[in-house]
Amino acid sequence: MKLEILTKSENREIQNTIITKIRDLINFKNLEPGDKLPSERMLSEKFGVSRGNVREAIQTLEYYGILKTIPQSGTFVANIGVIAMNGMIEDILRLVDPDFKSLVETRILLELKTARLAALRRTNVDLQSMRNALDAYTAKVLNGEDAVQEDLLFHLAIAEASGNSTMIRLMLIITPGILTNFEKYHVCDVNQAFIGIQEHEDIYKAIESNDPKLAKEKMKVHFKMLYQYCYNIKD
Amino acid sequence: MKLEILTKSENREIQNTIITKIRDLINFKNLEPGDKLPSERMLSEKFGVSRGNVREAIQTLEYYGILKTIPQSGTFVANIGVIAMNGMIEDILRLVDPDFKSLVETRILLELKTARLAALRRTNVDLQSMRNALDAYTAKVLNGEDAVQEDLLFHLAIAEASGNSTMIRLMLIITPGILTNFEKYHVCDVNQAFIGIQEHEDIYKAIESNDPKLAKEKMKVHFKMLYQYCYNIKD
DNA sequence: GTATTAAAATTGGTTAACCAGATTGGTTGG
DNA sequence: CCAACCAATCTGGTTAACCAATTTTAATAC
Structure with missing residues (x-):
């Protein structure tokens, strides 16, 4: 497998696509607050990216209070509704380097x-x-x-x-x-x-x-x- | 070797001690802006912690603009002087969960x-x-x-x-x-x-x-x- | 049929090995 | 004597295997 060093912006783009896919998954599967996300391994396979990338994206969403991971248990949709979640994720994806x-x-x-x-x-x-x-x-x-x-x-x-x-x-x-x-x-x-x-x-x-x-x-x-x-x- | 799951606050405490040690190292060795830090492996050995912990601490300091890592090259003291650096690190160490x-x-x-x-x-x-x-x-x-x-x-x-x-x-x-x-x-x-x-x-x-x-x-x-x-x- | 318990599978977290690019020091050809 | 080059080494980044805790499943005793 070919390896390559990613620039910051390339890496960010990958993160954003993963975040988008996680959002779509939550919407499509109608996951509600408290519901469990598929495991990191499944997500990495489903999205065709490394598990590390998935973890990074999850951490970002956890940083903004959208997901909540519990060790040895799973990653869960935090206690904010889908509407607020979609709005926040939209803003997160739009975030740019500050001028x-x-x-x-x-x-x-x-x-x-x-x-x-x-x-x-x-x-x-x-x-x-x-x-x-x-x-x-x-x-x-x-x-x-x-x-x-x-x-x-x-x-x-x-x-x-x-x-x-x-x-x-x-x-x-x-x-x-x-x-x-x-x-x-x-x-x-x-x-x-x-x-x-x-x-x-x-x-x-x-x-x-x-x-x-x-x-x-x-x-x-x-x-x-x-x-x-x-x-x-x-x- | 015994493994254990760390709580968030325990992990944070480790991060803070490593950050402190990095700060002391910079001060003791009189590293100036642009100087290179020892490699992650050396730091992890010197501090007696895992390389992952060292990376995490470095990422935190990078987030606040104090260090700058360049792939396949090293981690460098960012272009802010030691005085500002010490002041900022002090504040970072003092950071608490917001009330x-x-x-x-x-x-x-x-x-x-x-x-x-x-x-x-x-x-x-x-x-x-x-x-x-x-x-x-x-x-x-x-x-x-x-x-x-x-x-x-x-x-x-x-x-x-x-x-x-x-x-x-x-x-x-x-x-x-x-x-x-x-x-x-x-x-x-x-x-x-x-x-x-x-x-x-x-x-x-x-x-x-x-x-x-x-x-x-x-x-x-x-x-x-x-x-x-x-x-x-x-x- | 139900409750209990033990074993197997699944989870996120961690680590050690590996990768390719960058650096460095010495060597060689001019 | 210097510049160019090459190989050995060192760097941060990445990945696959492993760990313990948890959850689920299945089997067993009642």
Whole structure:
């Protein structure tokens, strides 16, 4: 049998076809929540793909809460109806690699909220880790060095201080895409870094003094440049 | 050798220890962005765990953009510095299963925004799929049936109409947790469903007439109950 | 005929062996 | 002395065989 290395997108295409087939199977067989899917081996044979591929597709659907596998027992349709399932799978299949614009738009949305929440909920420990990140950032900028990492850490510290575990998780999820695109489009500018010091200080002070409105406002100012830049990128 | 089935949390604990060890290794060996990690086989031997566990940990770190593996070549430290890396890994290790409160808080945040964006960007196709979901929802409610699925589809259709692929992705990611907790806490109430029809109609009309402010406002009304309910849950 | 129990088949999970491409080091021909 | 080439080795990716727990089936005792 011929073996070949699959690119990410090729592999994804296979996953999507398998997901489609699993969906069709559930619909055709009228499987209801709680019903058992055929075993991985049967599916791999029926679909003409390796069992590994089937497992991967199942894991994806499990990630989005559509299937539920129980060890030594089977894979089951989760407790959401067929209608919701079909709708969600449709969206999952349509998922594309995120574009820069949507990433920035989402990041700004998230961070305006985390800044606000941080001002309401920050503990002294949160405040200290924000202070540390901020000091490290300032030191590097004043020394003329690149400080993207310290910048990132400051923003993550704010997310931590927001006390919202889901938002932290979402921030971490979108961070790789943000970093990649920052590099690609050379967003970071040395000039901006200097301005950034004051902007960061303003945000910090607002959060320190428990002023949610001001914190959000200062974060908005901080993102103004980025916002404009992002909306000037060609679609 | 004894084999045993690991629970999800046990497996996660192993992953976290391996991630920690990889982080320590990078720090101790002063690996810089672009440097190559030892091979999976060497790591599995050095850490005393199976190669599969090592691969899983590497995949996690790759998911968050910290490592980058190239087939038939090796695993490399991604192009983010050690400082950012340490900060991010710390957050990743701290990640916990999301609590209901943070999920709802985040969902409301996201949906207020998607409603607004949908009012600005919706195409006629978007409008039609929203209409379909809405009609299905109304029909079921009027028939006295449970309509949680149709409700979900309507909200997903709005997210689609927002034209922001990242927000769609994040919505899908938090949806399983939302559904699980809705069941657990019996959030959905038949009384609310009737009110929901009008609220959904209001949101739809606002998006149809390209009124972002109104769309956000109507979405806020729609979430008012949920918001209060969520803040009354014990921490 | 029914309940009980044991054995056989089926399940998802795991692992060790294997694959082809990439890398590396040394060798050879110019 | 250097460039080109080749074979040995190392890499992540893949697969087939294996494991234990479960479920089903069949046989047996009552």
